[in-house]
Structure formats: structure tokens, C-alpha cells
Amino acid sequence: MSSFKYADRLKFEKLFGMGGGYVLWFSNMTFKNFFISTIDIDIYDGSFADSSLSKANLLRAFWEKADDMQIAKVNQELLKIWLDNSQDKTDSDLSLYNECVLINNKLSGIPQVKNIDALRSIDADESLDAIIADIKQNIENNKPELTLDRLHTYLVNYCRKLCDKHGIRYTGNNTLNSLFGSYNKWLHDNELLESNMSSNIIGSIVKLFDDFNYVRNNESAAHPNPLLNKIESLFIVDTICSMIEFINKIEDVLAGSLTQGSDQENIIPF
Numbered sequence: 001m002s003s004f005k006y007a008d009r010l011k012f013e014k015l016f017g018m019g020g021g022y023v024l025w026f027s028n029m030t031f032k033n034f035f036i037s038t039i040d041i042d043i044y045d046g047s048f049a050d051s052s053l054s055k056a057n058l059l060r061a062f063w064e065k066a067d068d069m070q071i072a073k074v075n076q077e078l079l080k081i082w083l084d085n086s087q088d089k090t091d092s093d094l095s096l097y098n099e100c101v102l103i104n105n106k107l108s109g110i111p112q113v114k115n116i117d118a119l120r121s122i123d124a125d126e127s128l129d130a131i132i133a134d135i136k137q138n139i140e141n142n143k144p145e146l147t148l149d150r151l152h153t154y155l156v157n158y159c160r161k162l163c164d165k166h167g168i169r170y171t172g173n174n175t176l177n178s179l180f181g182s183y184n185k186w187l188h189d190n191e192l193l194e195s196n197m198s199s200n201i202i203g204s205i206v207k208l209f210d211d212f213n214y215v216r217n218n219e220s221a222a223h224p225n226p227l228l229n230k231i232e233s234l235f236i237v238d239t240i241c242s243m244i245e246f247i248n249k250i251e252d253v254l255a256g257s258l259t260q261g262s263d264q265e266n267i268i269p270f
Helices: 006-015 028-039 055-065 068-085 091-107 126-140 148-166 176-189 196-218 230-255
Strands: none
Touching: 006 055, 006 068, 006 091, 028 055, 028 068, 055 068, 068 091, 091 230, 126 148, 126 230, 148 176, 148 196, 148 230, 176 196, 196 230
């Protein structure tokens, strides 16, 4: 039985123009050939529904009864056909397409955010744990645009705790990039990074966090803003979680939680 949710199916139905019984530009024969070439299944053989039904109803029955991987593969190919053949795509059309891509990635088992588990409390902090839970829930619900404000709040708290941990002074008025800049300076002053590349990557995070301040203030739910689109929101969340994973590795090394016998190539992910 499919885990393809009804609410998500409706978005695909709208994109594929299924209201009148059709699916994109397929005839009965090309629809049959499409399924055979994509997953080696004859959609008209009665396995999913009566072959006399419309193409839209056959696809709905397939979504209901097939397994997730079969559905994700068919959807992926249909999405490619829509993108390659649709004329005069509006911003609304492309936004719906991008949302369907994210839904299908999740259905196929592709992680929405590879390093989401990098979000963790440095010490016991229930408020930070609650923020992390909110972020993960919004990612799970395919609402990355609603994580941006919460992720910014998490990062400010995270960077303050890094500063507290290492005796780095700051004030309540320090911005996210300022906090991380102080941490970056502490790393350099104590010569804790061995490679120039790692040093440059850490330095670039300061600028990216400055850009994230703008996103939080102007493109997130922190204020009455137009929200950033899902694709870019997810990209930002994924990128920041990868950065945090890198910082966590540095902190693990400094804390001695990675043993001397560990594979050194796995300590710093670059």
C-alpha cells in the first residue's frame, strides 16, 4: 500500500491536468507504453483498476496500490515530461512543480536534509530541544520555508553556547554573524585548524550567516514577509546543517570525544 498522501496527490493532479480524465498529453497507447518503459507494467492489464477507466483514474488507482518506489519512479518521469513540454510556465506553475519534486524526493527515500541530526544541544536545554523538534517537524511536513526563522533562533543560541563553552565574550546585541565571527577568531588565535581550506571554509560561514540574517528578517515567518520558496528554503537549511555538522566535528575533536585511533579522514569532512 502506498504512503503517497491524498493531499500530496492533489498537487500532482493539478500539475498534470487530471481534472478532465487526462494525464498530461498522453493518448491511451502512449500512456500504456510510458508505464511499460518506465516500470515494466501494463497499466491496462487490470492489476490496478478496470482498463476502461480514464487515464487519470488509472493513475489514481496506481498511486493507491503501487509501492512507494514504483510511484516515485513514475512520478519522476511524469515531472520530467511536464517540465520539458509545458509551454508558458507561470511562476505559480513552477512553484507547484518544485513542491511536487520535493514530495517525490521524500517518497523515494531521498533525505530532505542530509545532516538534520547535526542540530543538537551543546548542553541540556529544553528550549533548544523544542526548537530542533519544530525544525525537524516542518522538514518532515515539507514546509522548509517555515524552518528558516526557527533555524536562525537555533543558530543564535548555538553560537552563544559555543562562546560560553570557550570563554568568548559577547553581548545580547551581537548578531549571528558577529557571534560566529568571534568563534572563528578564537579558532584562529588558538591555531586549531590545520588546513588553509578548512580555515577559509570557516571564514566563509561568517559571511553566509550575515546573509542568513537578511533571509530571517525579510523572507521568513519571523515577520509579515513573503516567504522564500520551498526549493531555496530547503537548500539553505541543508547547507546550514552541513556547516553545523562540520563545527560539531571540530568541537568533538577539541573535546577529545574522537579517539586518536579514529580514521583521520573521517574527522573533518573535507
